[in-house]
Amino acid sequence: MYEAFFAGGARALHTSVIRELHTSGSHRHSVLGLYREVHRESMRQRMSADSRYQALREAGVRVGALRRSAVDASPFTEAEMAVAARHAARADVVLSLKEQPLRLVNQFGFPDRPLVVCLHRSDPEHQGGALADLRSAVDAGRVAAVVCCAESTRAAYQAAGIPGRLLTVIPNGVDLARYRPVPARQRRRLRGALGLPAAAPLVVFAARYDGMKNVPLFLAAARDFLGRNDGAHVLMCGAGMSLANTALCVDLEIAFEDRPDLLRRLHTLGVREDMPAVYAAADVVALTSSTGEAAPLCLIEGMMCGAVPVTTDVGDSASIVAGHGLVVEPTPAAVSAAWDEAIARRPQWTPTLLRARPRFSHTRMAAAYASVIEQVSAPAAVGVRRRR
Structure with a gap:
């Protein structure tokens, strides 16, 4: 039922x-x-x-x-x-x-x-x-x-x-046959299909628009991250994560009031049915939730596609990402800095992510x-x- x-x-x-x-x-x-x-x-x-x-x-x-x-x-x-x-x-x-x-x-x-x-x-x-x-x-x-x-x-x-x-x-x-890393050439094609540069640092936020997801915290971190990294991009997807959602538009205006130009590198895609491709194109899968989470599926799906997870300490998130991701304090500066660290350490963590795959088999x-x-x-x- x-x-x-x-x-x-x-x-x-x-x-x-x-x-x-x-x-x-x-x-x-x-x-x-x-x-x-x-x-x-x-x-x-x-x-x-x-x-x-x-x-x-x-x-x-x-x-x-x-x-x-x-x-x-x-x-x-x-x-x-x-x-x-x-x-x-x-x-x-x-x-x-x-x-x-x-x-x-x-x-x-x-x-x-x-x-x-x-x-x-x-x-x-x-x-x-x-x-x-x-x-x-x-x-x-x-x-x-x-x-x-x-x-x-x-x-x-x-x-x-x-x-x-x-x-x-x-x-x-998750289905490990669907959620998996892809070769570099295919990753570049996926980036191209999303309209993103092949080598740009990319953070993905996959969540529905809901108070528990703490979207304002994510956007404040994105403002800091994009302001410090000229070539970086941030991608948001999920129910309500589109400009058709007036509440999200208000959040974006507040977070980027001083730098609306940065919004050119923040992409709101709404509901996607090709999430394995989105995750495989990413460097980081982010979660900023404050309550309610138990075992967030976005972290698992993103990890299985090779994205480094960066999460707040909510539910079982810390144990899910232990050894191949980061748990951060819920402040914009801490979240943004952790994205930088995750991108820098992604080559180091890739073997660990691959070894963890059997643990998350559907x-x-x-x-x-x-x-x-x-x-x-x-x-x-x-x-x-x-x-x-």
Whole structure:
């Protein structure tokens, strides 16, 4: 179960897990979304236009959704509950991408099935009513397991009252066949396709426009970095990272008020479907988040393509980049200086990044998810879920 389909790291990762398990032949998966469209980061994102939806359909996964948009928080109707019940009744196990879909699962009439909740953040208290929905599902005996993508996620949810016996950590992974370094000649071609000089220092910021990402900090660091490095470029991509977003335009005006000329070397590309190519063209993948992150997918994807990660100390970021990247204080000067250091040390770190690749394999991740699903679907798990 998805809350909705839209651009975002958790949905990309969860979709890769479902595709892997569905196409391996050991599982059959179908997906139900609560909403057919959402309005986020200044964008209207329709389910059918989303690349994660399309990837699931191409893999043969059946995908359905209730007939509502994400602005509709009204109670679920009898007809909607009937649709949800039909989907769930065919399942042996229900997976919920994060806790938001539990608002539907907790309704009377939703079939009693072992429930695995997959969590991808480290701030449960800042998820609206979702934490209360998770607690209700746990108290009702519906939840058989909770998969956490990071140790910081497990710690945060255990502190919020979710029993430790339910929590297991499966670290994030990516498709190493897609996310990989490229030869120098191909890297130059990728730079050319992006309209960038072949040898220019390049920092990539891949994130949606959201307060947790601390975009003002990133832009202040970019102002300092571009002002000190005449040939450098900065690239921003993700939902809301385009000039169609008026809030981002205001942020840019504030950060570059004294040097608007530098904006010629700051590129806002919005949502991209070719992120492996973007990362492979980069020297640095940057993260400036202040809250909420658990195991940021952008750091892993960028590293696997050869970009050096530079991150604030949020979630599991420090352990992810340890030995082949930098953790910095959340100040513009510190972030900017770390980008310089990362670019200078990139040749030194490249062998270390290559050796780290097996640790971040999505095949390993999917196998771990399969193990959890198979455990909760076994007859021994019946007692875990029959307390209602």
